Amino acid sequence: MRQARDLLRDEDLRPKLWLYWTDLLLSWAGLLVGIHCMVDVHLPWPARFAGYVAAVILGYRCALFTHEIAHQPEKEFRTFRFVWNLLIGIPFLMPSFTYAIHLEHHRRRSYGTSHDGEYLPFGTRPVWHLLAYLGQSFFIPLLAIFRFGVLTPLTWLGRPVRDWVHQHASSMIIDPAYVRPLPSDRQLSAIRLQEAATFGFLVISTVLNVCSWMDIGGVRALVEPWLLLNVYIVAVSVIFINAVRTLGAHRYYYDRRAEDDRPMSFTEQLLDSVNYPRRPFTTTLWAPVGLQFHALHHLFPSLPYHSLRAAHQRLMAGLPADSPYRQTNSPGLLHALADLWRRASESQTPKGKVERGKRKSSELEAA
Template sequence: MAQPMTTTLTFDAPAAGAEAPAPRRRVADDTALLKAAAELTRELSAANPRIYWADFLTSAVIGYAALIATILAGSLGWALAFAAVSVLALYRAESFIHELTHMKHSTLPGFRAAWNALIGVPMLVPSFMYEGVHNLHHAKTRYGTSDDPEYLPLALMKPWTLPAFILIAALAPVGLIIRYAVLAPLSLLSPKLREAVVARYSGLVINPEFRRRPAEGEAKALWTKLEVAASVWAIALVMLVATGVLPLRAFLIMMGIASAVAVLNQVRTLVAHLWENEGEAMTVTAQYLDSVNVPPPTLLPGLWAPVGLRYHALHHLLPSVPYHNLGIAHRRLSAVLDPASPYFKANYKGLPGLMGKIARSSMTRGVRR
């Protein structure tokens, strides 16, 4: 799951006289890996409604209960403790937007509506901001190219872009309120502004060059309903604060928790891939190797990469497998594949090592650009 809106990061042109980087060797598809992934996971594509509903509803209830507890806490210590619980729970609940883009909605009737009602609209990230966008990231001919809305060669860019990439996410809640409380209503009066809002400010993307096309048919109807709901909520929120009905302190706590959720997701996004592709089309195996798994026995990835996101590389091999079956798929493949298989080269131990790897690449390769 990428971040709201678009970043202001841009590609750095090579310095005059700088040595051009050596071309990367094209990675051929590993037929044994692709065959094993397909054959060993055929029956794992069915989603379990009980797991989805229980996990999502529990996360949402805990997240909002902890948010209220943070606002009502009588001491800073308790407030920070409740805030941490709220951030992690709401982050997990919000991460189900990734599942919405891959699931067959007929198998989980009402789930998308419930997610939007409890998380999408209140958090100002309705599902249309990801549906119709994230699927482009999985297109074989788009991944890692300039047409991929969720890709930037961060490991090859200037070192300062990495902290900027994370810190800019802290402003996401403010940007979303502006997008829905101000730009959406104004865009009804200006076709030109509406075109810009749809193309540039209606997707959870990180590629600043990406421009979204207008939705059509049923997707357009759903978009309209959700955008109206999000705009009404954003305007109401601003009015409640302006009139004093919602205390400023409570509003700032809400914004702080939403900001922390966005930053946590941006950190997770930073280590979801190695970000080493410079725009050329990649084979499926190359896409897998440019992506990241953080499998057990480490436990912390379950918090910062929830709802199956710890198996992000495997997800690129098996995008139709629901999150609760990715662990099973990982164990099956690990048990049968040769130790020299590329499959194991996408497995990493944890967040610090991944961030260090990307930072080192930026320091050594990005500074030459």
């Protein structure tokens, strides 16, 4: 850490807000154009398919700005967070409060434990867990509609319901057993405002689509009857790509829940994370907004996304040959996914179970 900080000391690593605004607004405008092309029945199918591809890529990029919002200074990004919620968070049914718990994933005493909702030991579980995790992408949009269209008004009935919904149905996580801590009064006010806005958006959207299908009040001229289906297709595609990226973000070696839920060492956390420095153009498509440098992000979580590549290059040039950081680089996503599949398959064999038991014993002795 000391060597890495020294190497980056002369770099201007502050977030450039003008770049955030430009990136977000251009991506959002491209998303709207893509969806418009998808639903325009007068366009030939290649143009409509190109619109679908553009909508998925740019919608995905817009959505992942929530990751930057979670890490960057609250005061400096207050307006940006507000506008992002209006343009993306509320229409995508993922207001920023649902990702605020992401910081627990970066706390050294939480990472990989039951307090980390963004970690599951896929590398030590049967491969069907991987397939089930990818398969849930088709249902998450429907669950989001239920969460904000049904559960939100139920939270207005009383505190017991509100607390349960907050703890079990208000976080973008991969661990369904995760229990979110209850919010402070200040946090709760912001959460309830975002919930109400998302509920209102769902109600208005439903009314407009019903009127469009029934051709009431000339709404069909403004809202395409098949718009919701196209949006669902884009949403599922975005969620699926993000699920694949998530499987490649870490190596998922450790199963702390099977032991004593003790945290990993910092070196273990670093080596469990992955960088993808090669093929920057294609990598940026499936890991946008700096997420292709996930190990570097775990090393310096507050680095803005636009500084990560330059910081990575400086670290690779300056760190010693035996630095653990060099081991975080992967040749590509397919290589990482194949390795994860292999380890998950081998972990269920008798030999794999014995080796896993020996590794746990040695780790506990070292601790």
